[in-house]
Amino acid sequence: MRKRPGIRRTARRARTALGRGAVPLVCAGVVCLPGPAAGALTSPDDDHDATTPFWVEPTGPAVWQERIWQERGREEDAAALQRISDRSTAVWLTDRDPKAQAEQITRRAERAGRIPVLVAYNIPQRDCGQYSSGGAPDAAHYRRWISRAAAGIGSRQAWVVLEPDALAQWASGCVPEAAAKQRLALLAEAVRIFKERPGTAVYLDAGNPGWIPDRKRLADALNRAGVARADGFALNVSNFHTNSVTSAYGDELSALLGGAHYVVDTSRNGNGPLLSGGAPPDAAKPAEPGDGPPAAPAGPNGPAAGDDDGKGPGPSDGEPWCNPPGRALGTPPTTATGNPLIDAFLWIKRPGESDGTCRGAPPAGRWWADYALRLANTAPSAKPVPGPAAK
Numbered sequence: 001m002r003k004r005p006g007i008r009r010t011a012r013r014a015r016t017a018l019g020r021g022a023v024p025l026v027c028a029g030v031v032c033l034p035g036p037a038a039g040a041l042t043s044p045d046d047d048h049d050a051t052t053p054f055w056v057e058p059t060g061p062a063v064w065q066e067r068i069w070q071e072r073g074r075e076e077d078a079a080a081l082q083r084i085s086d087r088s089t090a091v092w093l094t095d096r097d098p099k100a101q102a103e104q105i106t107r108r109a110e111r112a113g114r115i116p117v118l119v120a121y122n123i124p125q126r127d128c129g130q131y132s133s134g135g136a137p138d139a140a141h142y143r144r145w146i147s148r149a150a151a152g153i154g155s156r157q158a159w160v161v162l163e164p165d166a167l168a169q170w171a172s173g174c175v176p177e178a179a180a181k182q183r184l185a186l187l188a189e190a191v192r193i194f195k196e197r198p199g200t201a202v203y204l205d206a207g208n209p210g211w212i213p214d215r216k217r218l219a220d221a222l223n224r225a226g227v228a229r230a231d232g233f234a235l236n237v238s239n240f241h242t243n244s245v246t247s248a249y250g251d252e253l254s255a256l257l258g259g260a261h262y263v264v265d266t267s268r269n270g271n272g273p274l275l276s277g278g279a280p281p282d283a284a285k286p287a288e289p290g291d292g293p294p295a296a297p298a299g300p301n302g303p304a305a306g307d308d309d310g311k312g313p314g315p316s317d318g319e320p321w322c323n324p325p326g327r328a329l330g331t332p333p334t335t336a337t338g339n340p341l342i343d344a345f346l347w348i349k350r351p352g353e354s355d356g357t358c359r360g361a362p363p364a365g366r367w368w369a370d371y372a373l374r375l376a377n378t379a380p381s382a383k384p385v386p387g388p389a390a391k
Contacts, residue, residue, distance in 0.1 A: 050335075051334045051335050051336040052088070052332065052333055052334050052335070053114060053115050053335065054088035054114060054115050054116070054117055054159075054333050054344075054346070055088055055105075055108070055109035055112060055114035055115060055116040055117070056086065056087065056088045056089075056114070057088075057089065057091060057105075058108075060085065060089065060350070061350070061352065061353070061367040062081055062084040062085035062350075062351075062352060062372060063085045065078075065081055065085075065352075065367070065369050065372065066078045066081045066082060066085050069081065077373055080373060080376040080377050081372060081373065081376055083329055083376045084329070084351050084352060084372060084375070084376055087332050087333060087347055088114075088117065088333045088346075088347060089117075089267065089333075089347040089348075089349075089350045089351070090117040090118060090119050090161060090346065090347065090348045090349075090350070091105050091116065091117070091118055091119070092118075092119040092121055092350075092365070093118055093119060093120055093121065093122070093149055094121065094122075094365075097145075097148055098120075098122075098145060098148055098149040098152060099148040099149065099151050099152035100152065101152065102118065102148075102149050102150075102151075102152025102153050102158075103152040103153070103154065104152075105118065105158075106152070106153050106154065106156040106157070106158050107156065109156070109157070109158075110156050110157065115157050115158065115159060116157075116158050116159070117158075117159045117160075117161065117333075117346055117348065118149075118153075118158050118159070118160050118161070119160070119161045119164065119237075119348060120146065120149055120160055120161070120162050120163060120190065120194075121135075121163060121164060122135050122136050122142060122145050122146075122163075123135050123136065123142065123163045123166045123183065123186065123187070124136050124137065124138055124139065124141075124142055124179050124182070124183075124186075125175055125176055125179035126165075126166075127165060127169070128169050128174035128175060130356070131322075131355065131356030131357070131363070131364040132165075132356070132364045132365070139182050139186055142186055142190075143186070143189060146189070146190045146193050146194070147193055149194075150193050150194050150196070150197050150200070153194075153197050153199070153200055154197065155197065155198055155199055156199055157199035157200070158197075158199065158200050158201070159200075159201045159202075159203070159263075159344075159346075160194050160200055160201065160202050160203070161203050161205060161234045161237065161263070161346075161348055162187065162190055162191065162194070162202055162203065162204050162205060162230070162234075163187060163190070163204070163205055164205045164234075164237040164238060164348075165205065165207065165237075166183060166187060166205060167184075167187070167204065167205060167206055167207065167218065167221050167222065167225060168205075168206065168207030168208075168211045168212050168218070170183050170184065170221060171207075171212045171214070171217050171218050171221050172211070172212065183225075184221060184224040184225045185224075187204065187225035187226060188224065188225050188226035188229075189226075190226075191204065191225070191226035191227075191229050191230045192226065192229060195229055195230065201231040202230040202231055203230060203231055203232050203233055203234040203262065203263050203343075204222060204225055204226070204227050204230050204232075204233045204234065205233070205234045205235075205237055206218060206222060206233040206234060206235055206253060206262075207235070208235055208236045208237070208239040208241050208246070208249075209235070209236075209241050209245050209246055209248070209249035210239075210241060210273065215249075215252055215253055215256055216256060218253065219253060219256035219257055222253075222257060222260075223257065227257060227260055228257075228258075228260075231261065231343070232260050232261035232262045232263065232343060233250075233253070233257075233260060233262045233263075234262060234263050234264075234265065234346075234348065235249065235250050235253075235262055235263070235264050235265070236264050236265040236266070236269065237265045237348045237349060238265065238321075238348070238349040238355065239265065239268075239269070239273070239321060239349075240268055240269050240271075240272060240273040240274070240320075240321070240324065240327055241269060241272065241273055242269055242272045243264060243266060243269065243330070243331060243345070245272075246264050246269075247264070247339055247341075247342060250262045250264065250341065250342065251339075251341060254341050259341070260341075261341050261342070261343050262341060262342060262343065263342065263343050263344045263345070263346050263348075264337075264342060264344075264345050264346070265346060265347065265348040265349055266330035266331040266332075266333075266345040266346070266347065267329065267330060267346075267347035267348060267349045267350070267351050268327050268328070268329065268330060268349060268351055268375060269327075269330040270327070270328030270329050270330045270331075270378070270379075270380025270381070271326060271327050271328040271378065271380055271381050272381075273320055273321075273324070274320040274324035274325070274326065274327070275320070319358060321355065322355045322356050322358040322359065322361075323354060323355045323356070323358055323359045323361045323368075323371060324359075325359070325374070326378065327374075327375060327378065328375060328378040328379060328380040328381070329351060329375050329376060329378075329380065330345070330347075330380065331345045332345075332347075333345060333346050333347050351372060351375050351376075352367055352368060352369065352371055352372025352375065353365055353366065353367055353368065354366050354367075354368045354371070
């Protein structure tokens with residue numbers, strides 16, 4: 001297993017240096033590069049906290065929504081939405097040719113002195129035909145797509161979360177036989193291609209604690225998919241499991257992988273998953289018709305596994321993973337995780353984007369202002385962890 005750099009020690013050194021007026025260091029993967037002075041930053045994190053080195057997209061849907069509500073006099077709702085718009089969220093690479101998208105994002109992040117988080121999500125037979133189905137038509141197209149994404153990143157810095165659900169769905173047996181035979185080798189090739197880029201860190205998605213109970217089977221799949229060459233694995237993408245539950249699962253999986261590091265999606269886990277028996281009532285007022293930002297192409301950013309058994313045979317309003325009510329924002333993105341195996345808490349799923357057409361939601365990956373507002377206005381009940389305070 002590749003040894004991870006002392007990112008927390010680097011963060012502490014950067015904070016100390018900033019106090020003396022030095023240029024901050026921004027790190028991703030195994031590379032640390034000097035960023036601009038704090039006054040030159042273009043992200044909302046004006047103090048350039050070294051524990052939150054990730055890029056905040058200045059034109060994301062939450063930013064548009066905030067502006068629209070301000071124009072319409074919904075000042076309170078706009079202010080609530082800043083709990084999302086001011087945070088770094090991952091950008092999912094969805095274009096048929098992702099090179100231009102990856103290049104634009106990494107260049108903008110580099111100018112801001114920050115690290116973008118990208119999600120590569122185009123594996124053949126993606127999502128086993130559910131809400132986020134699609135992906136590359138075959139292995140050859142997928143190899144070209146990954147190569148183009150890596151070319152777009154170039155020598156700039158990026159953290160890449162590789163193919164949410166792909167390994168867990170392989171382990172669950174829902175992937176068609178022909179695609180299943182190729183999947184692990186394709187993932188290993190994707191890891192290799194991304195890691196050839198000097199500033200790219202790669203985390204292979206490994207599902208969530210409620211999906212694959214056979215840790216050894218999942219660890220074997222991760223090994224065959226190239227996790228030893230990657231920077232680690234990712235957990236809880238687009239799901240709701242708490243940090244404590246996820247870290248317990250992640251530490252067990254890490255032990256089977258020789259001490260592999262990992263990252264956790266904390267975007268919507270402030271109240272944990274929806275359990276049988278329902279959820280607390282939602283307190284936010286619904287969005288008005290036509291209230292959203294300009295329409296964007298449908299992104300996958302779709303569902304992940306459920307609370308008890310991962311993805312069932314078909315989604316419905318009863319699925320605990322699909323736009324569940326009563327959920328809350330989780331720990332803001334940070335490298336101050338309190339666990340030496342966890343490299344970062346990240347917002348990989350963009351809060352406010354739909355899991356799929358359940359509970360009155362738009363298609364998977366589409367912005368849903370009502371749900372975003374509910375997430376922002378619901379007080380989290382999960383025990384807080386070390387990290388930057390939420391606004």
